Amino acid sequence: MQDSTALGEFLRTRRGRLKPEDVGVASYGQRRVPGLRREELAQLAGVSATYYTRLEQGQSTNASEAVIDSLARALDLNDDERAHLHDLARPAPAxxxxxxxxxxxxxxxxxxxxxxxxxxxxxxxxxxEVLAWNRLGYLLLAGHYAFDAPDRIGDRPNLARMLFLDPHHRNLYVRWEEEALRAVASLRVVAGRHKDDRELAELIGELSMKSPEFAAMWSQHPVATCTFGTKYFQHPEVGDLTLEFEVLHLPGDSGHRVLMYSASPGGASEAALRLLRTRVSR
Structure with missing residues (x-):
């Protein structure tokens, strides 16, 4: 994935979601596509239309921090999107x-x-990719796998691949589309930060080829760090669970994270999780 291509794609998707009236731009004539025109966004950001066009078309890869900040303000980006834009605008490492x-x-x-x-x-x-799981995490997410699968080089589980290509795992999620969009948004952040990651590019290519749903979501360029929230499960053994999740990033530059789930005390989900827990000692 070329960083200039991803940068242009991201700029186009965010330009397309802005309405002229929302940013004080007078609209004249019929618009063939939604959103702001390039020259309108360039004017809001204080750059020339020619320069912005080159940037969006991937013909300029040396935008300054100040220009990127101006574009982020003009596009009304949130914190995750702003950081992602800066990641995309940085030259890829050798x-x-x-x-x-x-x-x-x-x-x-x-x-x-x-x-x-x-x-x-x-x-x-x-x-x-799953590096390890405890017994309860394994039973919640992937009881149809071998417990030692994360230790295998050839068929290590990957939660993104499982979500889109494994029907058993997909069926766990009551709100699958919400979960899928969250996964794609998180992958976008990682892809922006690690442009030289060949294995990541191969994973994205595989999912784009094998899952039309992934390809459609990827083309929208969603961006979010997704470090906490709520997930809704329909587990084949214990039924419905509504669980809160937290993602903790481990120290260092490995990118390793710990994903943890919990249920509200005294509720049906806690009882279902407790029931699932009884299988751990079997």
Whole structure:
């Protein structure tokens, strides 16, 4: 994925969602496509229409921080989108051919999630690959997999791939489209930060080819860090669960994260999670 292409795509999608009347631009004549025209956005951002056009078409890759900030203000971007725009505008690092290392979870992290017996927990790499899970996390999300699947080089589970290509995992989510859009938005953030990640690009290419739904969502260029929220499950063994999730980023630059779930005390979801927990000791 070329960063200039992604930058232009992102700018077009955000320009397309702005209405002239919302930003004080007088609208004349029939518009063939929704949103602001390039020259209108350029005027709002204080740059020349020619320069903005080159930027959107990927013909200019050296925009200053000040120009990017001006575009972010003109496009009314939120904090996640603003950070993503800056990531896309930075030149990609020089390509280095290095052997791909099989990512592993730190022993201390594995010990930590194993000690959290009452909390479903999963350790993910930056591409949403599962590095480890505790028993309850495994039973909640992927009981149809082998428990040691994260330790296998050939068929390590990936939560994004499972969400779009694994019918068993997909059926867990009552609000699948909401969950899918959240996953795509998170992948967009990672892709913007790691333009030289070949494995990430291959994952995105695979999902785009095999899942029309992923391809459609990816083309909308959603962006969000998705570090907390609510997920709605329909589990084949314990029924419906409404669980809060939190994502904690581990120290260092590995991009490893711990995904944890919890249920409100005293509710039906806590009872269902407790029932699922009884399987851990079997």
């Amino acid at each position: 390509k280095r051919r290095r052997p791909t290392k099989f990512a592993t979870v730190r022993p201390g992290t594995r010990q930590l999630i194993d000690a959290m017996g009452d909390v479903p927990a999963v350790v993910m790499g930056r591409r949403n």
